[in-house]
Amino acid sequence: MNLELSYAQSLDAADSLAGFREQFIIPEEHGQQQVYFLGNSLGLQPKNTGPYIQKVLDQWAKYGVESFFMGEDPWLNYHDHLVGPLAKIVGAHSAEVVVMNQLTVNLHLLMVSFYRPADKRVKIICEAKAFPSDQYMFETHIKALGYDPEDVLIEVSPRAGEVTIHQEDILAAIQQTGEELALVLWGGVNYYTGQLFDMEAITRAGHAVGAKVGFDLAHAAGNIELHLHVWNVDFACWCNYKYLNGGPGAIGAAFIHERYHQDKSLHRFAGWWGYEKNTRFKMEKGFVAMESAEGWQLSTPSPILYASLRASLEIFETAGFDSCLQKAKQMAAYLRFLLEQISEANPGKFHILTPAAATARGCQVSLLVKQGGKELFDELTRKGFFVDWREPDVIRLAPVPLYNRYEEIWRFAQVLGG
Template identity: 50%
Template sequence: MTYSSSPAFAAEMDAADALASFRAEFHIPPGPDGQPCAYFCGNSLGLLPKAARAAVEQEFADWERLGVEGHFHGTSPWMHYHETLTGATARLVGAKPIEVVVMNNLTVNLHLLLITFYRPTATRYKILMEGGAFPSDQYALESQARLHGLHPDDAIVELVPRPGEHTLRTEDIEAKIAELGDSLATILLGGVNYYTGQAFDMAAITRAGHAVGALVGFDLAHAAGNLHLELHGWDVDFACWCSYKYLNSGPGGTSGVYIHERFAQRPDLLRLAGWWGHDLSDRFQMKKGFRPMAGAAGWQLSNAQIFPMAIHRVSIAMVDRAGGMTALRRKSEQLTGYLEYLIEQLGLPRTRLEIITPADPAQRGCQLSLLVHERGRELFDFLAARGIIADWREPNVIRLAPVPLYNTFEDVRRAGEALRTFTMSNEQ
């Protein structure tokens, strides 16, 4: 695509955008001037869908009208509420319905999965993760290693980029996996690294992990709703993700879990059990002796979080209505490519500002991370004062994420113009 920094180009692209109508389904926060801001922080917290309030109010109404009977006789009976999310969730991540369930929060689910899929032995005990992973992943793996009597410094192997580079090369990840060989128990990477915005080749990593006998999982917090995923086709063993970033399901929103169907009929697998994961056929007989439901549902602990799930049901249905991840990725690549173009047009030396997110669209989602070597915080504040909401990460990275459901080409042009204005003012 040939880009232009002109307002006419942005207007033309927005007029031709097949997803343009979805922006009106969100509340766009106002900027300092009272006009809608250009919100590029969906990689941290997505915006509020207008239909979410009515969806939650419906559950309040059923609770008010029915009390406990809402579990069986409400508009969407709570007893089976989580099942209303299964189909859309499976489509979202490229899975079979038996392989997914929505429950709990992200790090809770990460721990539940690691109880099952990190089972170290005396010789096979290493965990592989990316260096600089999101702290929740770091802390979860540290504590899981200690849970098994291991020291994290010995059990956890961190992948780091080559000197002078900011992101990991797939061949280096594969080489490290081969080097660890039969000492490697589990691989856990983020589908997209939160800091650099790099999207990993999950299919290649899974193949390499399985070749040495390791189990392979991903934290998809920054990938679900952002990338086209084929977890079943890639043969991934397990994964989990949050719903409050690209899936716009509210702060602290509910989480999704994927477990490959090869484990669906494995009641012998060690797990932390809860009532809601017990076989539904005799769950209410309240007997001793846990018998898990088949598939990912057998890892449930407690009954559904109805109010967060009501928001999530609105949001995940929107992905389907938009045409799924194929349609969202098409626009995402255009928006992110446009932002990249506008930044490159500034002509700044890498000693002042550089994009550390891969240039290859296949290796990134809709986030660009700008490493600002001079006056980074000042630039971030400059953008905010002009209604451009970005994300600051210490020590000097600004993350900008144009989300296809609600961001426009005009939003991106505004951001590019603000960056140009700041750059020119600093050169005078």
């Protein structure tokens, strides 16, 4: 690697995924394309999103409610377009993935099934200062069961003077809680620092003491390599509007390991869309769940939201998720190289919060800017860079493989180091 513009341009010229940028709508200002580094917050709109939604609207106009059964793409089977591509992205079998609701709703639903406090086994281990999707869900769900969150939650924090969490501290907390531990529910990637956690090791440790283990993959799905089935994870939830470009408020998704699909002793909240598909419309008394992750569905889903997500997933299918991961790693390595050069030349200007091991595998990088951070963020915005400001002193960015260029990373570094 080197610091020259020509090097970044050579990387773009050799990029096998470069053409996929043309399948997205890039924000413009005064006719100039902006640099969008916010795939970790809301992914860009694929150009096919509008046409796919329009097809659903046209079907609705022509067939009305019979669109569930009629037309070239009946809505009753639309879910099938989504689970295959998503399963590849999260490392699961198709039957283990369901597209439904949004992230926090799904967390609550799966807590019903996988958090069953009894006797002394009531504790939950989670990361301190988790995103509010988790924090508020924990607080209210635990209270609804008649427990005090202060008595139930064990929050693992960074060590004094540090901002990231040591993996060994997580494993130690699991082992020490032992027979009192009912559930480990952890984030795959920390939203603030970009820290990536060893989910396989966390799962193994939780199971070793008899606990269930689940993950919030909001900042992981579509960003890093996942093997949920092989890792033996019990459940996971994620949103599809960040790295997966499903649109603002996109329909969410969940993973439930196949070993639970036929477990009739498992508690769950049920709804008619989770009922056995072949007999669903008989509407008979007594819930009979589909023997897949789809058995956790509640209400009739929106084909419009399905269509929005489908437009993006088809791009991933064509590009190949393995190729996306490879480019993401290369882009992250290039970005980190440039940041380290700037940091060496300007000591104290910023500190890279995201551990090197995480930037070697994921897109997000978080920069701690102690002096003039908001002014720097505003300057980046004026220069056409979409990045993220997190109070009190962090700038987050995430170049993603499907629509970002290496030259954009180089240009960002020029402004940052200027």
